[in-house]
Amino acid sequence: MLEDKDQSRTSLGELGEFGLIEHLTKNFAVRQDTTVLGVGDDAAILEFSKDQVVISTDLLVEGVHFDLSYVPLKHLGYKAVMVNLSDIYAMNAIASQVTVSIAVSNRFPLEALEDLYEGINAACKNYKVDLVGGDTTSSNVGLVISITAIGHAAKEDIVHRSGAKENDLLVVSGDLGAAYMGLQVLEREKAVFKANPNNQPDLEQYSYIVERQLKPEARKDVVELLKALEVVPTAMIDISDGLSSEVLHICKNSKVGCHVYEDKIPLDPQVINVCEEFTIDSTTIALSGGEDYELLFSITQKDYPKIKGNPNFTVIGHILPEGDGKHLITRANTTIPLISRGWNALEGS
């Protein structure tokens, strides 16, 4: 579908590197007053006055992180930005800029890259971040996307992974496991389609989980909500590799233990249904599924009244002394060690 067989499409070679970058970024507006100079010089220039600056970077590789047979390029562009903004929000900071570099083979026509950048632009618009730089180069194979996200916040607002203290409560935003189950559905439909290309997939009943996989939203609103509620978490991390892995990161960096309660883990009914359909345990999916891009954070007990009953937040456990270990308390009230089986980019590849 994406191969450059349609002769009416524009080949990348016709534009050259500078022409390509100019063409792809010409519709991007500058919205942040911290952006002094965006694309077009040796480097972008930013100005944050007294705020601290936070920077995070991610590399997405075709065939490893995404499969273009069912991921539309526009969604991919959007998601690639989300993945990075999520790390900035996990610092309790305001995301303000991104740089986007792509390596792309000539099998992609210009129109494919326009779709990708349309998604990137939509993400920039929705989240008010500026595209301030990047690099476009050829690749012998496939598509590689590298994004660096930049944000800022006052020093006292920035939240590390390392600040969780004994008796703090562990809280997650949203619900977990949907993105992973969305991926399972898409993979199944791909297999069905391969067997019978006339088979049109009906994804209606999977709409929530498929959208969570294809078009996740970073939780900027959670950072804003916490500010409005006057809650500064003691530690925070985004849930990209599954809840277990992230809980263990907070515990390791904060030198604490914890209890997580299985019956408290927030699941969407669609996730529960699809897990039954696939005969997979939904707790396992929430713990190890990955790509949820929700926020996991710890708060002091005195902040509990501020978030109590808020539909955006679920208290899933609490922090213990390091010596008590990190455990899941199951529905059957047994205590089992939390293990990171999260998605691992290098595992088995």
Add this chain to the structure above:
Amino acid sequence: MLEDKDQSRTSLGELGEFGLIEHLTKNFAVRQDTTVLGVGDDAAILEFSKDQVVISTDLLVEGVHFDLSYVPLKHLGYKAVMVNLSDIYAMNAIASQVTVSIAVSNRFPLEALEDLYEGINAACKNYKVDLVGGDTTSSNVGLVISITAIGHAAKEDIVHRSGAKENDLLVVSGDLGAAYMGLQVLEREKAVFKANPNNQPDLEQYSYIVERQLKPEARKDVVELLKALEVVPTAMIDISDGLSSEVLHICKNSKVGCHVYEDKIPLDPQVINVCEEFTIDSTTIALSGGEDYELLFSITQKDYPKIKGNPNFTVIGHILPEGDGKHLITRANTTIPLISRGWNALEGS
């Protein structure tokens, strides 16, 4: 040579993603007081007080930007950092941090990545920059390196491409064309080696140009020297795609024209000799060769006495009104238009 056939080597799968990043970055020291927090959280935290922040990013792809059959991984790591720092120095700023992301196939043993990171670490040490983040992921094919460099400077010190004014002088640091000719020699030796693997290359007489190709140095010293001489260029750019291309960038962004004098273009004697050996015109190489990572800048005439006679600098031309066009004045005193035929990552690939 790099394939993982030696069973005594360590496969990447054994370490997993987090273990790999921790292992590769454990020898990296933090040297900059602008680095508040480096590797190990969702994002790095930096603090620049009143300085403006400059950010640049580059993507290097195996088979496009480098050929591992003659580029040692340690040199590659070093060069990848240089390429990015060069952009920061081209803003007349101090480079302070880098993030490094790599996508790598399992054909690379751990020891190969250790070599790569040894080169990255050497660059960080020599240039006093901190590695503050990155991402390591698998790749179906080859090696991809994505680096983002961060720097800072007082607002009044930052130099854009757009500030060149009529009558300013055009100045370059160092000499040009060596990196490109080094590449030609390496490509020739590769062809010879393929034809006869017992043939040991003797690169002694090409040492300067081969080193310029394999281990370039970004001109941090030029930024420091300009500061010591109290010269703030009116425009500056680094020479990565050949002199022509960069002169044209400055002229376009500054809305000016220029004259560049062929007989003023600085060439190392080894470049002249090797150009004769390859029967290539040395001016063409200097104008279009690329990868020199020297700095091209414009200064006001009143600053000329400050750089006059300095062996680091060569005045190669001057700025004209835009309507006068951009021309090369040849040794034969003919005037020909400057054309960008620079290395283009998307050309012909």
